[in-house]
Amino acid sequence: MVVGGDAGGMSAASQARRRRGPDDLQIVAFERGSYTSYSACGIPYWIGDVVGPRDRLIARRPEVFRDRFNIDVRVRHEVEEIDLAARRVVVRDGASGQRRAEPFDAMVVATGSVPVRPPIPGIEAAGVHGVQTLGDGEALRAELDSGRVRRVVVIGGGYIGLEIAEATHRRGFETTVLDMSPTPLGTFDPDVGSFVADAIRDMGIDLVLSEAATAIETLADGRVCCVHTAGGRELPADLVILGLGVRPDVALAHHAGIPLGSSGGIVVDRRMRTGVEGVWAAGDCVESIHRLSGARVVVALGTHANKQGRVAGINIGGGYATFPGVIGTAVTKICDLEVARTGLSEKEARASGYEYVTAFADSTTRAGYFPGAAPIRVKMTAERRSGRLLGAQIVGREDAAKRIDVCATAIWNEMTVEEVLGLDLSYAPPFSPVWDPVLVAARRADDAVQDDLAAAAG
Amino acid sequence: MVVGGDAGGMSAASQARRRRGPDDLQIVAFERGSYTSYSACGIPYWIGDVVGPRDRLIARRPEVFRDRFNIDVRVRHEVEEIDLAARRVVVRDGASGQRRAEPFDAMVVATGSVPVRPPIPGIEAAGVHGVQTLGDGEALRAELDSGRVRRVVVIGGGYIGLEIAEATHRRGFETTVLDMSPTPLGTFDPDVGSFVADAIRDMGIDLVLSEAATAIETLADGRVCCVHTAGGRELPADLVILGLGVRPDVALAHHAGIPLGSSGGIVVDRRMRTGVEGVWAAGDCVESIHRLSGARVVVALGTHANKQGRVAGINIGGGYATFPGVIGTAVTKICDLEVARTGLSEKEARASGYEYVTAFADSTTRAGYFPGAAPIRVKMTAERRSGRLLGAQIVGREDAAKRIDVCATAIWNEMTVEEVLGLDLSYAPPFSPVWDPVLVAARRADDAVQDDLAAAAG
Known part of the structure; x- marks a missing residue:
């Protein structure tokens, strides 16, 4: 059963x-x-008429x-x-x-x-929607199609919150995203999240950060009219979407x-x-x-x-199979911005007791001279001394984010950044610079590991 | 020095x-x-006016x-x-x-x-070009721009041969590629190479396979006029490009x-x-x-x-660094077709004494319902019994080939296909189906390994 x-x-x-x-x-x-x-x-892509x-x-x-x-x-x-x-x-x-x-x-x-629903007044009001099931999606689409909605507030700036905000924005609704953290996508490091914040705002989505929703206000007919925040803001809303994850x-x-x-x-x-x-x-x-x-x-x-x-x-069925665990790999696309992560964020690394160094590499997705070469930033976190790769985050445009899988495979195998640097990754001008961005980041991270060792010795 | x-x-x-x-x-x-x-x-992309x-x-x-x-x-x-x-x-x-x-x-x-130059009559004639150096590229461009050239024969159907053939075809020259093997891209398995052959022909490039060049004929003015093959063909040519590798x-x-x-x-x-x-x-x-x-x-x-x-x-400089070797990773793009390989081809695996099973997975580069989802075929070769991943080859359209780097990283770390199947790779509808094509191939290869084990035991 x-x-x-x-x-x-x-x-x-x-x-x-x-x-x-x-x-x-x-x-x-x-x-x-x-x-x-x-x-x-x-579901967000269906709401946004992308699929x-x-x-x-x-x-x-x-x-x-x-x-x-x-x-x-x-x-x-x-x-x-x-x-x-x-x-x-x-x-x-x-x-x-x-x-x-x-x-x-x-x-x-x-x-x-089940979707996380904060225990705030008004959370059960008409016009407050989740986006968890196909049924949720149908109800949400019906409301968006009703002609009653102009302004949408999305509570939560994680993956689902941003994806749904892009969808409503794409369909022409005034969209605001509210998030408690100083940067959206809380599973990413803040320096990467701030990139995402800029991109969201550049799209024309209103982003309210470091603010929690405290109440959802309703009109006499029971429908939502605005979201109140801990900082005293009132965000007008004809529709509220809960994008707080599950x-x-x-x-x-x-x-x-x-x-x-x-x-x-x-x-x-x-x-x-x-x-x-x-x-x-x-x-x-x-x-x-x-x-x-x-x-x-x-x-x-x-x-x-x-x-x-x-x-x-x-x-x-009588066979033998095992699930070997996870390392926190995730990817999303917000408008043209691709973001991906794997392994531990800095915060997670600290919480796990790791000491680490970090390094960035700014590069391009193809050879710099090749048409369509798009910016890509790879951040790597490596354990002090051992140089073991602990985490990687990628922000970029077209063809950037899927490179996270190489980092995920490297982390899975407990590679050091020096070992990553030696990897035989594919190269041709339409696909990467002669040093793949992942390798450049590994080189920088290896330098940081060595510098740290030298500083500790000296 | x-x-x-x-x-x-x-x-x-x-x-x-x-x-x-x-x-x-x-x-x-x-x-x-x-x-x-x-x-x-x-250089081929510069010749083709792509860059x-x-x-x-x-x-x-x-x-x-x-x-x-x-x-x-x-x-x-x-x-x-x-x-x-x-x-x-x-x-x-x-x-x-x-x-x-x-x-x-x-x-x-x-x-x-240095480019490989077969020791055949006429190989030094005017109108026979390599594409190794920027100087070669300049000479070739000058000829193509001269107005004297209509028909180009490329000798060699490897990476460089196909890339340069696409370039001359793109610029409107009648282009023929001549290769000794039954399929182009000889470092790929024939079943993958035949995909490439079809794509090349679909583009309108003439592909002559299983034929070696035996002589390059010249006119009275010393310029090339045609390429003779072992099978008795005469391929008219105003220009011959050597794409036999180096x-x-x-x-x-x-x-x-x-x-x-x-x-x-x-x-x-x-x-x-x-x-x-x-x-x-x-x-x-x-x-x-x-x-x-x-x-x-x-x-x-x-x-x-x-x-x-x-x-x-x-x-x-007094430091310490090592080059850890290669595993034969390569990628290229021929028109819209992306092809990539890593590890051993079947032929190489046999030559190294490995016994192996193979498996294919046909999938899409994004979730099937997502716009821009393109076909991708992943082939994997795994060692019998151990299930160790020995090689992978990918053919597909947009966003297909760079996935080879995941296979390369897995091979580098001597993973079995069962272990590959467990990898925490990134997933979101714009980037992959819920089972990434690499994972589907690993699943199929793992099934093949298990079936082989069962057959050996039974």
């Missing part, structure tokens, strides 16, 4: 089916929403799972209770409203995440007695086992090991959910 | 200067050509080295003899024609490479008694020392260790030359 029919759950179901046929293993998946396996990450129509975001429909994989997917079915002792769940059919008990032998908990949706698991970790996610081992016999978990609701800090972290990303679901499914 | 004023030599000079001031170390560099530090890889003017290909002029770095660069000065016992060279000043002896304490041999230019070093390796390049250790006291070498003229095959190979690439020169210069 699979609880939750998105990336993690359906990957698990598909992989288990590949290894065990319908005679050997019945698979039923309950999904409280109306859709399975869609790209939540694509469409909506159904293109859906990777696989319930019928496909049913007909092709013999997986019984029931949408609009919410699991309300898991009884581990009795090995059964209580499911509510959203259409009929009826509840019924369903037995299971093995279970995958893939309940995903937290793991673990209420069901928690009530059932499935152990949660300090991060708030479900604790799993490398094979995605929860520790409760026959119960697996995958996707946004689980915690993962960060390979650099050793910390348990929750990272809500479709790519992890797919991998974790695959691992759970292979193991349920 | 530096012999050869391009990437390898001038990187060495600059790095040595950074560590040892002009009072401590005099640096003189002799370059037989008229330019220093230019991008040879950029220009010519001087944009020059990274640093002799004056800059002289004025800013106190490096005495003498262009149009050819070193004709190295006398290791007497620690002096004989230099010929191209302007005056005079020869003179110059002493040295330490030397960097950075004589680069071999190390080691005549000078060889006569001086500096040891050469079986690959034909100068033997160096990891610090770029030739084994002759005080004599270093860097760039296209040296051989490197291939980290996968263990073989000594010569790879003429600006990126290696820069790194090797840097290493030599640091060591000469």
Whole structure:
């Protein structure tokens, strides 16, 4: 039985089916929403009319799972209770409203995440929207299309907040982004975040930083009219979008007695086992090991959910697979600006007890003389003395950000920046300068490591 | 003293200067050509009017080295003899024609490479051009601009051959490429090469495969008129371009008694020392260790030359640096087609004694629903049983090929395809599908490794 029919759950179901046929293993998946396996990450682009129509975001429909994989997917079915002792769940059919008990032998908990909603007055008002599910996206589009909206306030300047702000701005709405931190994209270092802030403002989006929302004010008809901040600002708004990210949706698991970790996610081992016999978990609701800090972290990303679901499914199917953890790789595009990160930010490195040096390299994405060469800045953080690469961040224009994957692969393998400098990376004028920007950053970081060593010795 | 004023030599000079001031170390560099530090890889793009003017290909002029770095660069000065016992060279000043002896304490041999010229009749005729130096490029451009040329035959379908063919085709010349192999780009596997062949033909370039040039015929005025092939074809040509690649230019070093390796390049250790006291070498003229095959190979690439020169210069300057070898990473773009490789081709893997499995993944460069998503095919070769990634090749359109660097970094670190599958690579719809194409290929390759294991066990 699979609880939750998105990336993690359906990957698990598909992989288990590949290894065990319908005679050997019945698979039923309950999904409280109306859709399975869609790209939540694509929602801002659909809102912004960059992609469409909506159904293109859906990777696989319930019928496909049913007909092709013999997986019984029931949408609009919410699991309300898991009884581990009795090995059964209580499911509510959203259409009929009826509840019924369903037995299971093995279970995958893939309940995903829920948007963070700050506990401020007005947060439940009409005109306050999340952007987590396709349903959220539909409601948001309907409002934007209604003609009632001119001014949009986005609360939260992380990935999703900025992506949705770009979407509403692109569609001609006056857009303001409100964020508590001094720079947006809080998982990036402030010196990189300030680049992003400039780019956002250059686009014509209003960016209010170092300010928390304290209340959402409504009119007599109950609709939002403005957002109040701790600093006393009043930001007029016909529509408020919550772009504060998500937290793991673990209420069901928690009530059932499935152990949660300090991060708030479900604790799993490398094979995605929860520790409760026959119960697996995958996707946004689980915690993962960060390979650099050793910390348990929750990272809500479709790519992890797919991998974790695959691992759970292979193991349920009798195979052997493990999920080896994360290193915090992420990428986004805001208008023409590409930003990416991997490993530890400076703040995370400090919190993990690392001492480090940093270095920047400003370069171009192609040979400087080649048409389309765009600026790229690579920042690297390396451990003092060992020179081990701890983190990298990239800001740039076209063709900049995907280079983060080289840094991610280097970090994964615990390379030093000196070793990175030796890497045999591809070179041709349409693709990079003769020293790839990643190599230039590694060279600078290696210089910084050596200088630090010399200073410590002298 | 530096012999050869391009990437390898001038990187060495600059790095040595950074560590040892002009009072401590005099640096003189002799370059037989008229330019220093230019991008040879950029020449086809300059010929094709993609980049220009010519001087944009020059990274640093002799004056800059002289004025800013106190490096005495003498262009149009050819070193004709190295006398290791007497620690002096004989230099010929191209302007005056005079020869003179110059002493040295330490030397960097950075004589680069020379184009391969098959020993066939007519190879020295007017109208037969190389594309190795900026001077070659100038001569070729002058001919193309003369109005005398309509039909171009390019001998050799490797990187440089295809790049120059695209350039002449782009400028409206009827272009034919002749290659001895059944598919172009011989360092790629034939199944990838056949993709390239189709793309070349689709562009309107004539591609004659499995045919060697046997003679270049000339008219009464001495100019070329056609190329004869072993199969009896006659390819009409007003201009012939040699795109057969290069071999190390080691005549000078060889006569001086500096040891050469079986690959034909100068033997160096990891610090770029030739084994002759005080004599270093860097760039296209040296051989490197291939980290996968263990073989000594010569790879003429600006990126290696820069790194090797840097290493030599640091060591000469009293520091410590090493060049860790190569794994055969390369990338090129032919019209809209991007192709890249790293590690061993199937042929190379066999020659090195590896048994292996292969797998393909066809995917898109962005989320399938995202505008601009372009096709990408990733091929991976993994060692039987161990699953170690041995090689990867990528063919695709926009934003495809640079992903080879992830494979290169994985190979560098001796990862298995199963480990690659676990990598935390960046994901967002504008940058990749939720499973990056590299991960899909790794998944397929891992399946192939497991299937092979099962078959061997069963």
